[in-house]
Amino acid sequence: MAGEEKIFFKSETLPTFTERGFQPILERFCSVLDRHDLQPIDTLEGRSLKPLSEGVEKPFLKGFFKSYKMEKCEKITLCNCIMMDRILASAVIAIPQDNYELPMPVLEWSETENTISVLVDLIPMVDLVMREDYREKYLDPLEKYWLKYKDLPGIEPNRFAWARQMFSPYYLSGHIPKESKQNRKECLELIQNYLELWSNLWQKAEPVKDEGTRAYVKERRAHIRKIFRENDEGAKSMRQMVGKEIVDLILLCYF
Amino acid sequence: MIVEIITKGAELMPTLIPQEWDERTVIQLEDGTITLTFKDGRVSITQGDNPDAASIIRLAKKRLCDAIDGSTDFMTIWRELAEPSPTDRTTILKGSGAKLTALIDLLSRCYKSNKEFKKLLDDYKARLKA
Numbered sequence: 001m002a003g004e005e006k007i008f009f010k011s012e013t014l015p016t017f018t019e020r021g022f023q024p025i026l027e028r029f030c031s032v033l034d035r036h037d038l039q040p041i042d043t044l045e046g047r048s049l050k051p052l053s054e055g056v057e058k059p060f061l062k063g064f065f066k067s068y069k070m071e072k073c074e075k076i077t078l079c080n081c082i083m084m085d086r087i088l089a090s091a092v093i094a095i096p097q098d099n100y101e102l103p104m105p106v107l108e109w110s111e112t113e114n115t116i117s118v119l120v121d122l123i124p125m126v127d128l129v130m131r132e133d134y135r136e137k138y139l140d141p142l143e144k145y146w147l148k149y150k151d152l153p154g155i156e157p158n159r160f161a162w163a164r165q166m167f168s169p170y171y172l173s174g175h176i177p178k179e180s181k182q183n184r185k186e187c188l189e190l191i192q193n194y195l196e197l198w199s200n201l202w203q204k205a206e207p208v209k210d211e212g213t214r215a216y217v218k219e220r221r222a223h224i225r226k227i228f229r230e231n232d233e234g235a236k237s238m239r240q241m242v243g244k245e246i247v248d249l250i251l252l253c254y255f
Numbered sequence: 256m257i258v259e260i261i262t263k264g265a266e267l268m269p270t271l272i273p274q275e276w277d278e279r280t281v282i283q284l285e286d287g288t289i290t291l292t293f294k295d296g297r298v299s300i301t302q303g304d305n306p307d308a309a310s311i312i313r314l315a316k317k318r319l320c321d322a323i324d325g326s327t328d329f330m331t332i333w334r335e336l337a338e339p340s341p342t343d344r345t346t347i348l349k350g351s352g353a354k355l356t357a358l359i360d361l362l363s364r365c366y367k368s369n370k371e372f373k374k375l376l377d378d379y380k381a382r383l384k385a
Contacts, residue, residue, distance in 0.1 A: 059271035060357055084360040086329050115330040159340035175330060237337035240353035243273075 038068035121171035142170035268365040310350025
């Protein structure tokens, strides 16, 4: 697979963990990301990202977190890691630049021996009640995927109100049993479809001309990033397991 | 009895507890309380409460056994202990379930690799059912 070769060429520390029975989620992410010109970021806010990008090797966390520069985006981050030797966690999160109103993709995958947990959304950067045109342009294209996958067994509302308040009408989350081949296939398709759709929106995105809209989008995006950094329960626990420094760096990469 | 089993597991499990961990976690079971003390890269288990505990977690004995022997998927354990939502905080009465989650992970590895520990836990769980 060409995508696989390209991403492996970029780094020797992109373990896929498929040899351990996990699904090829990294390959799915890379099949979309490889179409873009991504330039690795070495530092963010004055902090070196090398401890993450070169690979983390802790008793309860192994893998990598890589942030890249991408046109129209401040950063896009890809992660693939094993937590406690039994949860594969993989994610793509992008932060569009302040002068673009593109939604923010949050695509998270967690997998154990029996279950795949997914969270997929393109988080809107505006108030949808005030901007129905935004919903039509950026979010309604998700509807066909949302309708297709909303009845996957295990799909359920996200447990966290702080997260739901930011999500689009087309977010999906849940814990899907792995025993069915169809479930596994559809989980991979779901997350790839959302990423591909965002990638298509990205291609068409134009800078926002109206100063008021730009200022609003900038402020809203800053709030969303702050909310994620402050509330992520998994990050709170990981701080206790692998240390505050490394987890704060991960949050800096993502948000 | 559960104290002896976890103590045995702690002796046999992989030595992956970070040296810098210095904390106590109290687990409230149906018929009593045990304290896990993480220190110097090891964990020791004692019967009874501890006022200095950073975390207090309520857990049924069977739930603990299910978590260790894999009857409950690890994703569920992670959600309940390491990523609790405000709606299911009843399990975690204080602090965080992070260190207990890590201990369960290590005991699970021991359960898979050590026949002696597996038998101890299986026998204990069978008696719980009875």
